[in-house]
Amino acid sequence: MLVAVVVMVGFGAVISTQASATLQDDVESDLETLSETRTNELDAWLGSVQREAVLTSQLEPVRSGDGDAVDRALTDQLESGAVPPNVVAIHYLDTSSMVFTESTNDEFEGISPAEMGAPFATDPPEFDGPNDVYVSEPFTVPAVDHPIIAVVTPVPGVEDRALVYMTDLAKRSEALSGANQDTSTVVVNSAGNYVAHPNESKILTDHEGHSMNATMLASGQTTFMDGGETLMASTAMETKDWVVMIHSPKETAYALGAQINSDLVGLVLLAIINLGLVGVTIGSNTIISLRRVSERAETMADGDLEVDLATTREDEIGALYRSFQDMRDSIREKIVEAETARSDAEEARTEAEDARMRAEQEAAEMESMTSHLESKAAEFGDVLSDAAAGDLTRRVDPDSNNESMQSVGQSINQTLDSLEQTIARMKAFAGDVSAASDQVGTNADRVDKASEQVTNSIAEIFDGTTEQSQRLESASGEMENLSATAEQVASAAQQVATTSQEAAEVGEEGREAAQRAITEMSAIEAETGETVQAITDLDDELDEIGQIVSVITQIVEQTNMLALNASIEAAHADASGDGFAVVADEIKGLAEETKEAAGDIENRIDGIQSQASETVETMESTSERVTDGVSTVEEAIDALERIVEHTEEVDTGIQEIDDATEEQARTAQEVMETIDELTTISQQTATEADTVAGAADDQSQSIEQVATSARELHERADDLEQALSRFDTRVDVDGTGTAAAAATDDD
Amino acid sequence: MFGLTTWFTIGTVGMVVGTVLIAYGVTLVPAERRRQLGLAAIVPAIAAAAYGLMALGFGGFTTADGGTVFIPRYVDWLLTTPIHVAIIALIVGASTGLIARLATLQAVTIVLGFVGATLASPLNWVLYALGSAVFAWVVYLLFTECEALAAEESDNVAALFRKLRSFVVVLWLVYPMIWVLAPAGVGVMDVETAALVVTYIDVVAKVGFGLIAINDFASMAAATDTTASVDADLGDGPQAAD
Numbered sequence: 001m002l003v004a005v006v007v008m009v010g011f012g013a014v015i016s017t018q019a020s021a022t023l024q025d026d027v028e029s030d031l032e033t034l035s036e037t038r039t040n041e042l043d044a045w046l047g048s049v050q051r052e053a054v055l056t057s058q059l060e061p062v063r064s065g066d067g068d069a070v071d072r073a074l075t076d077q078l079e080s081g082a083v084p085p086n087v088v089a090i091h092y093l094d095t096s097s098m099v100f101t102e103s104t105n106d107e108f109e110g111i112s113p114a115e116m117g118a119p120f121a122t123d124p125p126e127f128d129g130p131n132d133v134y135v136s137e138p139f140t141v142p143a144v145d146h147p148i149i150a151v152v153t154p155v156p157g158v159e160d161r162a163l164v165y166m167t168d169l170a171k172r173s174e175a176l177s178g179a180n181q182d183t184s185t186v187v188v189n190s191a192g193n194y195v196a197h198p199n200e201s202k203i204l205t206d207h208e209g210h211s212m213n214a215t216m217l218a219s220g221q222t223t224f225m226d227g228g229e230t231l232m233a234s235t236a237m238e239t240k241d242w243v244v245m246i247h248s249p250k251e252t253a254y255a256l257g258a259q260i261n262s263d264l265v266g267l268v269l270l271a272i273i274n275l276g277l278v279g280v281t282i283g284s285n286t287i288i289s290l291r292r293v294s295e296r297a298e299t300m301a302d303g304d305l306e307v308d309l310a311t312t313r314e315d316e317i318g319a320l321y322r323s324f325q326d327m328r329d330s331i332r333e334k335i336v337e338a339e340t341a342r343s344d345a346e347e348a349r350t351e352a353e354d355a356r357m358r359a360e361q362e363a364a365e366m367e368s369m370t371s372h373l374e375s376k377a378a379e380f381g382d383v384l385s386d387a388a389a390g391d392l393t394r395r396v397d398p399d400s401n402n403e404s405m406q407s408v409g410q411s412i413n414q415t416l417d418s419l420e421q422t423i424a425r426m427k428a429f430a431g432d433v434s435a436a437s438d439q440v441g442t443n444a445d446r447v448d449k450a451s452e453q454v455t456n457s458i459a460e461i462f463d464g465t466t467e468q469s470q471r472l473e474s475a476s477g478e479m480e481n482l483s484a485t486a487e488q489v490a491s492a493a494q495q496v497a498t499t500s501q502e503a504a505e506v507g508e509e510g511r512e513a514a515q516r517a518i519t520e521m522s523a524i525e526a527e528t529g530e531t532v533q534a535i536t537d538l539d540d541e542l543d544e545i546g547q548i549v550s551v552i553t554q555i556v557e558q559t560n561m562l563a564l565n566a567s568i569e570a571a572h573a574d575a576s577g578d579g580f581a582v583v584a585d586e587i588k589g590l591a592e593e594t595k596e597a598a599g600d601i602e603n604r605i606d607g608i609q610s611q612a613s614e615t616v617e618t619m620e621s622t623s624e625r626v627t628d629g630v631s632t633v634e635e636a637i638d639a640l641e642r643i644v645e646h647t648e649e650v651d652t653g654i655q656e657i658d659d660a661t662e663e664q665a666r667t668a669q670e671v672m673e674t675i676d677e678l679t680t681i682s683q684q685t686a687t688e689a690d691t692v693a694g695a696a697d698d699q700s701q702s703i704e705q706v707a708t709s710a711r712e713l714h715e716r717a718d719d720l721e722q723a724l725s726r727f728d729t730r731v732d733v734d735g736t737g738t739a740a741a742a743a744t745d746d747d
Numbered sequence: 748m749f750g751l752t753t754w755f756t757i758g759t760v761g762m763v764v765g766t767v768l769i770a771y772g773v774t775l776v777p778a779e780r781r782r783q784l785g786l787a788a789i790v791p792a793i794a795a796a797a798y799g800l801m802a803l804g805f806g807g808f809t810t811a812d813g814g815t816v817f818i819p820r821y822v823d824w825l826l827t828t829p830i831h832v833a834i835i836a837l838i839v840g841a842s843t844g845l846i847a848r849l850a851t852l853q854a855v856t857i858v859l860g861f862v863g864a865t866l867a868s869p870l871n872w873v874l875y876a877l878g879s880a881v882f883a884w885v886v887y888l889l890f891t892e893c894e895a896l897a898a899e900e901s902d903n904v905a906a907l908f909r910k911l912r913s914f915v916v917v918l919w920l921v922y923p924m925i926w927v928l929a930p931a932g933v934g935v936m937d938v939e940t941a942a943l944v945v946t947y948i949d950v951v952a953k954v955g956f957g958l959i960a961i962n963d964f965a966s967m968a969a970a971t972d973t974t975a976s977v978d979a980d981l982g983d984g985p986q987a988a989d
Contacts, residue, residue, distance in 0.1 A: 094952065263940055266944045284914075
């Protein structure tokens, strides 16, 4: 809202500024135009007055100089309206006497303008020619009541005569200013006096205010001035050095701008008022409505669903209200539904309560029934307990409001009846059994004793047989040992025999090996002899080589000597013997080398000879040792032959032992078989005895069991009798009871 | 073409129509509120008389600095603006003392404005400042003491109070602006334009005030009726559910 106001004010200010500026320009140009127009008008008027004066001066009657004719012509001229406006009189001036001789205004005839102070008379102008015109400055004369401008022109053809056009400046001023009331037109001459002014009295007075005058402007030029209170446009005249000024009060000139500004301000204010109005009514209405809606909503939120949401508005606020109303209604429905559901639940709860009550009632009934049943059961229990304790005479009272219980009571009574009878019968039967079992016990004892004696005899037989069997078994064991030992001996002898045979074979092999060794040794001995012979031969050969080498050595020494002689000869000879000397030197060198080689060979032969003699010695000692070895091997052969003979003797002995042992083993086997048979027989005897003993034992035990059973039967019968005695039975059940009682008494 | 007389005539017509409208509106509101609204109807009636006089050319008064002051207008304001302030205070049930204080201060504002308008610069500005200060005091009272009273009233009444208070405060703030811009102040606006603007704002403020008050009271009464009927409808609902 505030922004809208500011925008409006700003926009108004812009419009105002623009309009004012345009308006000022317009006003300025208007004033300038007006000023120029007025100047042109004034120029035209003054020009026309001058032209008219010249034209009139050239009229025939005027040039005639005849007084009446001039007067008539001037009067006609003036009255015919041919003169420009504001020309009030035309005078005919005698410039020599300075008197108006004729005039359109008869009052002026004969008057001297100089006496009246007219400037054209007091200071007569000089004319350059007949068409020259003089325009006076404004002046006043006593004879007329308005300021005057006089236009003077000489009359051609007549001496010292001139025409004077008198103009009414006041009227002219009125004509200038009259067109526009907002502006005032003044004319100022070069002397700074008003030539024309709307206020007649100001004419010819000094121009006030600014120093504008004709000197400041070139002819026809226009200028504009802002004089504070007033605006002014000035234009210099062309026909005269006067300035026409248009004054316009600023207030009036700019009245349109002020009006526009005023209207703009008014418009802005109206807009502000309307904005305020809209803001206050619509704005506050909306705010109030929204606040109201929000309060209602809060009330609703606090749980009050009865809040008033009715509205007749059709706008968005109304829609909001209706939305809230819908929401409220829907919430209400939900609450109603919830309450219905709650009441349903309560109903269900009440039903459940009733059901529970009924159940409790039933439970109470059940309880009374139960207690009745319990008391009944207790009663039944008592009777049954008594029955269990032995009193079978009691009966229950079967009367009950429960049919089942009643039938149970009746059943109990029937059962007790049956039980009483059964017990009575059992008592009688127990007595009978007891008597019978007693007799069985006695007989069994006797049989038992007899069988015990049989058992003892059989045990003795068994013991004897068992001992015999054991002894036979030990004999058999010993025989088995004997047999085993003999077999071991036999096998050991066999082993010895085998070993001795192997030894004999080895001895034979040894002898044969020794025989081969002797042969080999003899061969070695022979080869050694041959080798010795060969070495001796070698020695001889070497000796011969030594002799040859000695010969070579002698030859070399002789050669050397020859070479020496040759070199001496060469030295004796002159230069031609030089080549000989060289050969001699060469020979000498070769001889020396040969001598060295021969020496070397000699040394090596000496080494070989000494080695050969060592070898011979070694060979000889080897030969001796081989001879010794042969004799030793021959001794070994003899020893081995003796071993073989001994071994064969051992083998024979062992074979004999082996045969004896085998026979012994065979005999032991036969003894053992016999013993085994004996053992089997005695074992069978023992087994038989054992079987008899077991049978006797079994018999004894059976009899014992019979006796025990009889005793137990007797005891049971007694127990039964005793047990049955707990039960009181009515004697008058039936006849059997009496018999049973009698039987019991018998025992 | 359009001049002071035109604006004043239009103002007169506007005020007469407004008076008729408000007077008719008064018959629509509940009886207990008629007295307050009767006052609201008197306001445009007084203004209509003042504008009638001015349209007929009476009451124009040329001041020291050449401006024109219309005496009937200030008389109108002297009577009507305290009435408006009093109505606003009455709506929230202000005490007689408070109402008297507000009305007096408002009357003083007008008197200072009138005297200021007749005087030349700078004395007129002094009185203008004094008048503005007194008006600010009125506004202050409306926003403090009266607001406190409004808080205790019902929502509808408080809302109407706030609406009328905003209406008066916002529109009346335009008057000092006009005063400043018109010949009484800087004189940017001429007498005719100022008269047009003042006429417009007068009609709007006086008639609008009355119409807003009537509208709200009438809708309040209608809402009360509607609420009652809605309550009646809703009252059956939950009982039926039970």
